[in-house]
Amino acid sequence: MAPKRAFLVAAMVLSVAVPVLAHHSLDAEYDRNSQITLTGTVTKVNWSNPHVHFSIHVMKEAGTATWEVEMGSPNAQILGGWKIDTFKPGDRVVISGYPARDGSNLAFARRVSKASR
Numbered sequence: 001m002a003p004k005r006a007f008l009v010a011a012m013v014l015s016v017a018v019p020v021l022a023h024h025s026l027d028a029e030y031d032r033n034s035q036i037t038l039t040g041t042v043t044k045v046n047w048s049n050p051h052v053h054f055s056i057h058v059m060k061e062a063g064t065a066t067w068e069v070e071m072g073s074p075n076a077q078i079l080g081g082w083k084i085d086t087f088k089p090g091d092r093v094v095i096s097g098y099p100a101r102d103g104s105n106l107a108f109a110r111r112v113s114k115a116s117r
Helices: 003-022 074-079
Strands: 036-048 051-060 063-070 092-099 106-114
Touching: 036 063, 036 074
Parallel strands: 063 106
Antiparallel strands: 036 051, 036 092, 051 063, 092 106
């Protein structure tokens, strides 16, 4: 194989491998053996690749806390019927999902719905 062609093949292989290495495993960050339910008010929504993220303000007996919630990719959400404005800051939501393994206020949403007032 000519050196120029070998370089092009190597460059193509590496360009495909870099995004794969950058993507994290759901099981590495979240505990799928645990379930968490949060009710709160949306404070921020970010529809950008690789995942949709939003923040919610949750009121608990011990006070309030801000939770960061991660969902699938924007394309997957759109294919699932979501729109970029399905949830906006100020909306009350109920989230069921997986908590972060490190105990931080981070969750991966399995289901999100509007909360009754």
